[in-house]
Amino acid sequence: MSYPYDQSGHSAAGYGYPPQVRASGGTAIAAGVLAMIVGALSLLAAIALIGFVISESCRDNSYTSRQYSVEGFGIFLVVVGIFVALVGAVWVLGAVLLFMRRPGGRALLIALGSLAIVIEAIQIGLIGSLVSGLGLLLAISIVVLASVPSTGRWIDAGSRQ
Numbered sequence: 001m002s003y004p005y006d007q008s009g010h011s012a013a014g015y016g017y018p019p020q021v022r023a024s025g026g027t028a029i030a031a032g033v034l035a036m037i038v039g040a041l042s043l044l045a046a047i048a049l050i051g052f053v054i055s056e057s058c059r060d061n062s063y064t065s066r067q068y069s070v071e072g073f074g075i076f077l078v079v080v081g082i083f084v085a086l087v088g089a090v091w092v093l094g095a096v097l098l099f100m101r102r103p104g105g106r107a108l109l110i111a112l113g114s115l116a117i118v119i120e121a122i123q124i125g126l127i128g129s130l131v132s133g134l135g136l137l138l139a140i141s142i143v144v145l146a147s148v149p150s151t152g153r154w155i156d157a158g159s160r161q
Helices: 028-056 071-101 103-126 130-147 147-159
Strands: none
Touching: 028 071, 028 103, 028 130, 028 147, 071 103, 103 130, 103 147, 130 147
């Protein structure tokens, strides 16, 4: 247990030294957990998109009339699914780097979150869906939590150890 006294028993606060405050990782850990959740949801969405294309291409469509070509639309969905999987992997990478107290993880989450804010705001303007609103809220939360000074202090405290 640490006490605010030096070895002689006198208070260190009286000598002009501010009390030492330990860096708390609450904001950084919260940002990392939210980024992990977003990354996991992105990876699940990618699996769902690619799985949809595989299931549609394996189905016998002789008895139904489709308005679209599964081949052309399927290729588009596979490309979107791969892109979503890569973005999800970058979210997870940023969270892992932040948990390891690397400044690059903080920068990655701030950059990805800022990009997500712009994309989600455009989606809300075009579609106006509740899901886009939740995505916007998550992105803003991650950017704010990763940007606050206490996250930087926590990262700096880890690099000094």
